[in-house]
Amino acid sequence: MSSLKTRIQKHNSTVIKTNMPPGPFIAKNPQVIAVLDAVSFPILFDTSKVEKYNVLDGTFLPSLSFTGGHRVCAYLDPSETKHTALKSYFMSVLASKHSEFIPLFRSCLSQLFVSIEDGIASHKKANFNNLGQAMSFNYIFRLFCGKDPSETAIGSKGPAIADKWLALQLGPLFTLGLPKFLKYVDDLLLHTFPLPFFLVKSDYYKLYDVFYASSGPILDKAESFGVTREEACHNLVFLACFSTYGGLKVWFPAMIKWVGLSGEKLHRQLADEIRTVVKEEGGITIQALDKMVLTKSVVYEAFRIEPPVPFQYAKAKEDIVVESHEAAYKIKKGEMIFGYQPFATKDPVVFDHAEDFVGHRFVGEGEKLLKYVYWSNGRETVDPTVEDKQCPWEGYGGASVQADVGGVLPPLRHV
Numbered sequence: 001m002s003s004l005k006t007r008i009q010k011h012n013s014t015v016i017k018t019n020m021p022p023g024p025f026i027a028k029n030p031q032v033i034a035v036l037d038a039v040s041f042p043i044l045f046d047t048s049k050v051e052k053y054n055v056l057d058g059t060f061l062p063s064l065s066f067t068g069g070h071r072v073c074a075y076l077d078p079s080e081t082k083h084t085a086l087k088s089y090f091m092s093v094l095a096s097k098h099s100e101f102i103p104l105f106r107s108c109l110s111q112l113f114v115s116i117e118d119g120i121a122s123h124k125k126a127n128f129n130n131l132g133q134a135m136s137f138n139y140i141f142r143l144f145c146g147k148d149p150s151e152t153a154i155g156s157k158g159p160a161i162a163d164k165w166l167a168l169q170l171g172p173l174f175t176l177g178l179p180k181f182l183k184y185v186d187d188l189l190l191h192t193f194p195l196p197f198f199l200v201k202s203d204y205y206k207l208y209d210v211f212y213a214s215s216g217p218i219l220d221k222a223e224s225f226g227v228t229r230e231e232a233c234h235n236l237v238f239l240a241c242f243s244t245y246g247g248l249k250v251w252f253p254a255m256i257k258w259v260g261l262s263g264e265k266l267h268r269q270l271a272d273e274i275r276t277v278v279k280e281e282g283g284i285t286i287q288a289l290d291k292m293v294l295t296k297s298v299v300y301e302a303f304r305i306e307p308p309v310p311f312q313y314a315k316a317k318e319d320i321v322v323e324s325h326e327a328a329y330k331i332k333k334g335e336m337i338f339g340y341q342p343f344a345t346k347d348p349v350v351f352d353h354a355e356d357f358v359g360h361r362f363v364g365e366g367e368k369l370l371k372y373v374y375w376s377n378g379r380e381t382v383d384p385t386v387e388d389k390q391c392p393w394e395g396y397g398g399a400s401v402q403a404d405v406g407g408v409l410p411p412l413r414h415v
């Protein structure tokens, strides 16, 4: 995204016209208006002014074969009745799992650290990212299906299948990281033609069948929201493999990296806060997490400095005037708006030392800045509803990850 930075400097503006991949055989129109500061970015959340129809991945929609022929919830605009049905259904599923999030996440994390230590003991090394991905998949599978994936026909293949399925859908957005003079290789291989579903079809249906067979009680609930079991199950696979597995795969290592790098002093302060609250509350519970103001701030700070889903898109429903810190811009009806979130959440006008990880940033008065944390596709101070496109995991997400910082993060165990 260094090209965006150059353009901001060249035009002396944080709202600019640009093109985004993929090319014209995949996307009808690659032109976007990029909103790249904390003030203009939230136009993407205002569903009275912007439409969120089929824009999850940007200027193109992957083949619906990847989702069993259905437009899953994340592709739907809030004005569609199906969006209301699916989002209410998933909000109710998440609410029914409320008491399971934290104990389950902690149990999966303990298993992760056992696997890491086993790897180190027997091979002198362990691949944190691979083990972390397996943990994320196990977590979401156990949450929705009530059993470990190893007890089903997919065994330990879930993460590999999810990776392949994700890569084929999102391929048009990737770059191979080749030198500039080989850019045409990227364009030819990834940005010209969509990657076909048949390459993952049999694996996808293996996954689907396992979810269908194992998530009975959740699927039973779907019918009362006007959603068939089949459509609910394709949505469930999408939630598990795209939203959660895809989200945690990026988020979890980033979180560990930032907290790990944050220095001994902060580690000690975190450990003190966590020990004190755990003693008072008798364990890591939702109430206990709420009292851990520093731990919460650290989690928000990691969401701010490296938002797990950096791109957001929306189409102007009408002519809109969008404001940045210094100017106002007219966006015409039908134009695509693109937000690159790390520029918005590291806006130096809003955040001091915006490029630095500041653990205490959101403590005390700093809480006022939470409205500029956008990881969930909405402000951190706002709760998701069926009328918006904010991630329904907002609220649970922070708490689960906080449970990880609070419970078993390795640096903290030794301070």
Ligand code: HEM
Residues within 6 Å of the ligand: 052, 056, 073, 074, 075, 076, 083, 087, 090, 094, 239, 243, 244, 247, 248, 251, 308, 309, 311, 312, 313, 375, 376, 377, 388, 389, 390, 391, 392, 393, 397
């Ligand atoms: C680290 C994990 C996660 C991250 C980073 C994340 C992030 C996001 C983001 C950025 C969006 C908005 C996409 C857009 O419209 O541009 C979204 C939407 C959504 N997320 Fe999450 N999410 C995570 C986990 C989850 C989980 C665990 C669930 C549910 C089990 C979930 C369910 C959804 C749903 C249903 C939507 C669509 C909302 C709507 O259509 O109104 N997400 N998520």
